[in-house]
Amino acid sequence: MPTFTALQRLVVSVAILASFVTFLDGTVVTVALPAISRELGGGIATQQWVVDAYLITLSALILLAGSVSDAYGRxxxxxxxxxxxxxxxxxxAAAPDPLVLIIARAAQGAAGALLVPSSLALITTTMRGEVQSRAIGVWTAFTTGAQLVxxxxxxxxxxxxxWRFVFLINVLPIAVNLILLAKVQLPQHPRTIRVDWFSGVICALGLGALVFALIEQERMGWSSPAIWIPGAVGILLLAVFLLRQRGSDAALMPLALFRVRNFGWGNLATLFVYAALSLNGFVIGVYLQQGPGLSATAAGLASLPITILMILLSSRAGAWAGRRGPRLFMTVGPLLMAAGALLLLTVGSDFTYWWQVLPAMVVLGLGLSLTVAPLTAAILGAIDEHRSGIASAVNNAVSRVAGLLVVALLSTIVGGTLDLxxxxxxxxxxxxLFAVGGVVSWIGIRRNPAAETAADSVPS
Known part of the structure; x- marks a missing residue:
């Protein structure tokens, strides 16, 4: 297994901490929603927007943030x-009412958009080949663990x-990371890339309007002008955004990237896999409280086996994929997760965690451990390191949008009520969704030539 240099260890630590706070804050809030609603009021609308304000700005601005990362330095x-x-x-944490809380959550999402592309870009800039695959595996284990824990x-x-202390969890790791970041000595990134700010605004407004329509249509209906007008405007703005990307020399989402086989097919697999992960995480957390009546802590503990397996296995899976190629792992992993999801069909009215949920969590954890690091390495390893920031941003935007869309369609999926x-x-x-992600990976993913060369050059 490849070893890290001192600089590489520092870079991996910085990247993990930077992404950790973003991923943790995206999930830690879920179990706090009832307490927030009790104290600040606003009912279910407040609960929805506490989550969605963060996700909308995070996903809408992450493409712009990736371009900014490439232009001004990670x-x-x-x-x-x-x-x-x-x-x-x-x-x-200090919000006195729902409006301030929602605005501050949107600001968190916008700041988080700056962190994820630049953190992964630090790894892909300083490492290549098998070392990069292992580093991404370590990064994946801790950042995905943040989402699960x-x-x-x-x-x-x-x-x-x-509930207010939930949002202060990140203050200490942020302070530590700022200290570590000061010790990272890398050559200054050349500021020769022009940032298309106008396209960034179009993308953010278009995605925000479309997601607003998808979320609020359940309450207002598609016939309401407050729904179909934002939906139509969102689609129009996103179409204009894509048209601008075709001929722009400073594209936020260079469409040529998708002609790179592993990047294009890998992002398609990401769409299905992360939609499934978002749906599964949301449904497990909410149903275990509303159905069997578990406490917030017990509902959080339900997914702990996935976290443990991710921490134990993701680094190894990344290294294995670096030597053997990502295709097999990106196929077997999602298919295992599909089997884990089917095991949840054993959950019944006579609820028993140990026999109805735990086996599914173990299988899901094994599949996720095999999937995420090879998936990330395959996508980013296919792109030149100078465009790693925007490549990371595109991949993260795909995963966030997948989660947004599937949660927005939750009522349709569960038939209106999240009962048994x-x-x-x-x-x-x-x-x-997991199974489709595995099939897509088998069809489209191949070994990156650069990674194959690097692996072949490692002495046995």
């Missing part, structure tokens, strides 16, 4: 993002302290 952009995220977190941490803080029948319907849809 370290500079990451430092700005960390400071802004910390300030927004404090504002959320988030509900548990949130539940503990809500049950033992206050709705839970089973969600399990079928989740399994289907």
């Amino acid at each position: 370290i500079t952009v990451m430092r700005i993002g960390l400071i802004a995220f910390g300030l927004a977190s404090v504002a959320v 988030g509900p548990l941490m949130g539940g503990l803080f809500v049950d033992l302290l206050s 029948d709705g839970f089973h319907s969600a399990a079928w849809v989740t399994a289907t």
